[in-house]
Amino acid sequence: MMTEMLIPLLTAAVQSGTPILFATLGEMFTERAGVLNLGVEGMMIVGALAAFLVSLATGNPWLGVLAAGCAAAALGALHGLVCLSFLGNQVVSGLALTILGVGLANYLGTPYIGKQAPGFYAFDLPFLSTLPFVGKIFFKHDALVYLSYVMPLAFWFFWHRTRTGLALTAAGEYPPAASAAGLNPVRLRWLGILGGGFLVGIGGAYLSLAYTHLWTNGMTAGRGWIAVALVIFAFWRPGRAVFGAYLFGGVMAFQLRLQASGTQVPSSFLLMLPYGLTIAALLFSALRGRGGSSSSAPAALGVNIEPEQ
């Protein structure tokens, strides 16, 4: 009886957590290269719109995903231009990007409210979906969810077992070391912004092509900000990000179910759950981290690279 209630909830948690996972990994990618990007919310929603429009126009949702990644990366490129080329303040630039991105998406998306686009639908993975309990929770989803299973591993492998990952780490920890080694830390940070932005875009694409197949104004509802917090909560490591993303997915799914069940609790309080949980998560990390999570942060995070002369 318990499992009958739990399984649909956990399945919904995975679904709900997937866009957050993509966005968190994307922001983590950027931050580990040393750039603080507070524009995730704007990039995510721009990605969602781009995915929707392209999928609607071409009938191919995969092209939509590609477009989402590129659109989010393009928006991120503005952040890169301001911070990496013009040495602007990274915090304020990211905020500006969110204001711009949200405005842009809501403006361009208004004519498409309520329309439907071809998207991703759930299918069973052969054999794996027949496994008891886990099979139903993890292996009866759409293609993007399956992609998200691979992402954290690919992320870890890229950062710890490739030369580029090593170079990006140096750019995020101590750019002078990268320069002295003959690398270009600014170029590496560009890679961090564009690569991370692409991932964030995919997270947005999930919202408009898989989680729903519609466009709604403001459909990210703060998920981008939750991703920023989750990067801190995950101590900048991909494994913990998975845990955090599914936790939030679970809470959001739970909140929806509770609302639908006609409970006495006012809907406003239910809607507060994810945001309150974010603060709780940061509290938890701070208490656990003992000396603040700042000790695990990339040492040069948020600090622009000053010119030599």
Place this chain on the structure above:
Amino acid sequence: MFGLTVITRQEPPKWGSCLIFPAALALSLGVSCLLLAAQGKPALGGLIILFQGAFGASYAVVDTLLKTVPIFLCSLGVAVAFRMQVWNIGAEGQFALGAVGSTWAALTFPGLPAWLLLPLMFTSSAVLGGLWAMIPAWLKLKLSINEIVTTLMLNYIGILILDYLVYGPWKDPSSYGFPMTKEFPAAAIIPTFADSRLHWGMVLCVVCALLLWVFLTRTRLGYELKASGESLRAARYARMPHGFLVLLVMGLCGALAGWAGLMEASAVVGRLQPSLIVGYGYTAIVVAWLAQLNPGKIALASFFLAALRVGVENLQLELGVPAAFGGIIEGLILLSVLAGQFFNHYRFKRSAS
């Protein structure tokens, strides 16, 4: 990058930073025109409607001035917080809580005369807004929790609290399902000047600006605030009361944003409703960065961005342009200003090939 090298300037440029904002404005409006055209709307015509909406008639200017008040108050607080490198993104939520606080006073004590009720409302909105801001401040001080995320989360929560109250316990039974509280009693409305719609809140703005200016330039705490914001290490070395200053600054910011909420609820609308929340807290970030800590510049920038909002409303009316259009312009302005400020300290040179 791109064959250019960055060189540090030995002294600031002669033609000064006054060119940056006009250039940024021009760039943003230019891109906005393109976006209008992309949606099949008249580009230049749109600009004219924008301008007319803000300045075209006397009632338009009044609209702009009315919007300047909440933006100004929020920006004043945010600018002071930013000066101390405390990134308060939560003015929106503090605004909401301030509106809630004033509504509580107005609805709980409807019988009080204005000279008692209004000060009570000011107090309650400042307290609520200030407390809402001090929570993330305290978390930052005690646990080093990033205030950007906490203030932002509290925005969402604060607005939801307002929603709950308006749809729930404070709902006006005669409103036929529209989300709003009962009308404020007459004693709770901030009076206007003579026949116009302009209200005494504008005087408050001037008073706040003056007080803040005196505080920052003439007092010891104001000096400590300036120095602490410059270099955290020097502040610790010089034994600045850093923790106290952070709390003070955030409390001030929350109170000012709270008063902005009070203004809108009391003077402009006359009741509490969710449509009060239009993003003044986020616009304040743009203003604060444009104007740094100069109250005169803050006033000017607030007026400009208020004009932008009113103009966009007109665009909405005349051309059916979504309200989100304003966000595009604001975001672009801030990005271009950030990029433009580069030239205060650096310049480009062709790389040796």
Place this chain on the structure above:
Amino acid sequence: MTTASTATPPVVQLEAISKSFGPIKANQDISLDIHAGKVLALLGENGAGKSTLMNMLSGVYPPDSGRILIDGAEVHFVSPRDAIDAGIGMVYQHFKLVNSMTVAQNVLLGQEGSFIIRPREMEARVGELAKRYGLGIDPATRVSTLSMGERQRVEILKLLYRDSRVLIFDEPTAVLTPGETEHLFLALKQMTSLGKAIVFISHKLKEVLQVSDSVAILRRGEIVGNTPRNQITSSADLAKRMVGREVLQEIERGEVIKKEPVLQLQNLCGNGLDNLNISLRKGEIIAVVGVGGNGQQELVNVVTGAMAPGEGSVQLLGRDWKQFYKRPSWRDTIAHIPEDRLGMATCPELDLTDNVLLTTRQGFAPKLFLNRTLALDVTKTIIRRFHVACPGPQAHARQLSGGNLQKLVLGREFFRRPQIIVAEQPSQGLDISATEEVWHRLLNARTTAGVLLITGDLNEALQLADRIAVMYKGRFMDVFDASDEKKIASIGLMMAGVSP
């Protein structure tokens, strides 16, 4: 100017190199030859232009005019990568290492190789290289756990891995104990015997004489001498050429009567400090010497009130630490002159008046309001009396040179009439004339205060101190009179933890 008879052609030739930053001419018309298998010492005061020259040679920025030739062919470096590819490598004074990565990762950063890296293979390669050159280090250790001497070895390994032919060492002994310095010199000999060319940048005359084959002297951006080692007679001779006048190697200290104790540490333990006992009296200077990172920072933190003492007692001006720092006054108490002038002692973007107010503000604000006009007057007085060269009190701290900034800081702190002065590396980075001024001020301060001098410069300690305390791993190896010759001779040993 070229060095005297060497048969082989030089590996690197600098011809008429010049570089300016705005109105400042950092390097003017510099010509130098660097030969394989030889150590060229580049001697000069701070600010003479050594760093600028080496930055150009290592590709950080290009010269304004002149040529760089490698093996006789002209080269243009657009980035550090070009210099590395040409075989030039630099061991920086402030190590360019990523602390969170391992030794092997740091060595292989930016190197050619496969896209996918295998940690064990990396570590094997780096370990083998380290053995070959006698630089014992475990390639799998995280750099954050290494000592300064070990970190320097990693820097050297980086260059050796790339087969650098020219190795430039920028003030390499600043962070080493005397023992580690000897090891470094041996390693240099090993490298030259294997055909590497070494450039040794320093301002320490004795070391230059010990290790070099030829000495080039840089003064105010120009080469004023380039001599083979065997033609140099003494360090005094060298010093004169470096500064252009007779250098005051000995300073007039003058006797001052010692009065009551102003600072007393008894059995101070905890936070990295180990059983410290010392008593500083008004009228004396005690120098605490030792390699950086052996507890000096913690000692300073406790004495200046930034960190509470663990166990034991700390008495300042007769009062217990807790009492003293409960309500610290701005005057007649303790002054701290930190090592970090720009960023800690001053705010770079504030003007000089604001910087003077930094530690004196309570004196100008009896109640709520701040008396800025009075502060401005005081600032002007300080500028005048301490000879602070600046455009005026409205200048930003960032615009002042190191020496003038230090003079401003001294003036501000002395304005507070302190009875205890804690001075950290007060003459670091200053040229000789500024150093002398600072030393004179500190000596004069003895009439009203006791001075605790934290320094890594043994010469400074010997010049100024009445007593010397040698610090190692948080404890005083010994505290002795500055006239005790025998003890002075064993300072090096004590700094490395060996009891005499």
